[in-house]
Amino acid sequence: MTNKANASTMNWAVQVDDVAVSYRDVLALEHASLHVAAGQVCGLVGMNGSGKSTLLRVIAGVVTPNSGDVRLFDSPVSEALRAARVAYMPQTEDVDWNFPLLVKDVVATGSYRRSRWGRLSRCTDQDVMAALERVNLADVASRQVGALSGGQRKRVFIARALIQGADLLLLDEPFAGVDQETQHELMDVLRGIRDVGATMLVATHASSDIAELCDEVAVISGTVVIHDRPDVVMRPEVLVNAMHGMTVAGKEHAP
Ligand SMILES: Nc1ncnc2c1ncn2[C@@H]1O[C@H](COP(=O)(O)OP(=O)(O)OP(=O)(O)O)[C@@H](O)[C@H]1O
Ligand SMILES: [Mg+2]
Numbered sequence: 001m002t003n004k005a006n007a008s009t010m011n012w013a014v015q016v017d018d019v020a021v022s023y024r025d026v027l028a029l030e031h032a033s034l035h036v037a038a039g040q041v042c043g044l045v046g047m048n049g050s051g052k053s054t055l056l057r058v059i060a061g062v063v064t065p066n067s068g069d070v071r072l073f074d075s076p077v078s079e080a081l082r083a084a085r086v087a088y089m090p091q092t093e094d095v096d097w098n099f100p101l102l103v104k105d106v107v108a109t110g111s112y113r114r115s116r117w118g119r120l121s122r123c124t125d126q127d128v129m130a131a132l133e134r135v136n137l138a139d140v141a142s143r144q145v146g147a148l149s150g151g152q153r154k155r156v157f158i159a160r161a162l163i164q165g166a167d168l169l170l171l172d173e174p175f176a177g178v179d180q181e182t183q184h185e186l187m188d189v190l191r192g193i194r195d196v197g198a199t200m201l202v203a204t205h206a207s208s209d210i211a212e213l214c215d216e217v218a219v220i221s222g223t224v225v226i227h228d229r230p231d232v233v234m235r236p237e238v239l240v241n242a243m244h245g246m247t248v249a250g251k252e253h254a255p
Contacts, residue, residue, distance in 0.1 A: 012074060013038040013168050013199035014059060016224075019068030021054050028054040032068070032223045036201065036216070038167070041194050043210035043230070044203040046220035047243050052203035053091050055220060056170045059201065060088035072168060080168070087161030091172040091203075092153065097146040103156055104128050104141040110160035123163055131159040135189055151178035151186075158189055169193065169200045175209060187213060221245035 014036040021029040029051045036042045044052045057063040058070055061077040072080035080086050087110070104125070111123035132138045135155035140148060145156060154174055161169050174190070175183050190213060194200060204210055210217065211230040218227040219242035226233055226242045233239065 010035070011038045012036070013040070013072065014042075014201065015069070015071040015074070016055070016059065017069045019055075019058060019065040019070060021051075021058060021063060021065050028222070029058070029065075030223055032220075034218055034224050034227060036199060038073070038199050039197050040215045041190075041200045041202065041213055042227075043214035043217040044201060044220055045205075045210070045217060045233075045239075045243075050220045050243070051222055052220045053172050055224075056088070056172050056201060056203055057090075060086060060170050062088070062090075084164055085167045086170065087157075087164050087166035087168070088170040089154065089157040089161070089172060089174060092150055092177065097148075097153065099146070101145050102141070103137065103143055103145050103148065104132065106145050106156055107131055107159045107163055110163035127163060128159075131162040134162060134192070135159045136185055151182035154178065154186065155182075155189075158186070158193075162193070167198055169198055171200065171202045173203055173205065175204055183209070219243060 012035055014034065016032060016034040019029055019032045020027070032051070032055060034042075034055070044055060046052050054063065058065050059072070059077070061081050070077050073085060107128050108123060110131075111127070129138055129141065132141050135158050137152060137155050137159060140152065145153065148156065158174075171190075174186055178186065187209065190200065190202075194213070202210060202214065211234050214230055216227065217230050217233040219225045219233060219239065221243055222245060225245055226238065233242070
């Protein structure tokens with residue numbers, strides 16, 4: 001995505017270099033590299049099992065790679081997490097929704113930050129309600145989070161990220177399993193977050209929708225096969241080859 005001449009001066013939000021991840025005997029990612037500049041929105045597309053969620057888990061610090069290097073805002077992942085700079089929305093099926101918390105409490109946990117003295121600070125109830133209003137969930141603030149629909153749960157995560165004021169949002173399938181209306185609402189909220197300068201990585205199957213949200217798209221197939229502007233990547237001949245792990249002759253794929 002960026003030519004080599006100015007790569008060293010870029011303000012990178014995400015730097016993944018030559019990462020490999022395996023789950024026991026399943027090699028999910030190998031030689032995966034992805035650099036995303038601060039303020040960019042990068043879509044991750046690929047077939048089922050191609051490694052999109054694994055890449056997000058590595059960036060979110062949930063999974064430790066077998067090899068390779070991951071840096072966020074030019075710091076180790078642990079440091080970015082400690083500074084609450086990263087908000088991660090896992091794929092719905094990765095989350096246990098049976099914990100007995102109210103919607104407003106889940107959102108409020110986004111504001112917990114460790115101060116220099118190790119104490120936690122909290123946002124006000126008004127802050128929580130304002131975030132819930134932005135994602136159109138104010139009316140269910142006092143409901144158990146486990147009693148929400150799939151689309152509402154996704155919006156809870158986004159409200160939590162808003163409260164957190166995260167610089168980097170990692171969203172795994174934010175549009176999966178939600179109706180058209182919710183999808184439009186979510187897209188509006190994400191555009192709002194993009195417009196205030198946050199960096200976003202969005203893994204999705206709904207590839208038709210991401211072109212309008214994303215500045216760049218990476219195709220994942222056990223590695224990062226191609227990473228470029230949406231108009232370069234989102235062409236049938238490029239996508240079909242890339243999703244099968246094949247590079248396209250004559251193109252530069254590395255960012
Ligand atoms: N917890 C796990 N334990 C074992 N294998 C896993 C685990 N999570 C993922 N895998 C395997 O790693 C590979 C990549 O999976 P991953 O979930 O990253 O793909 P994905 O692109 O997100 O797929 P989907 O589109 O279905 O969400 C697959 O072969 C998958 O079966
Ligand atoms: Mg996935």
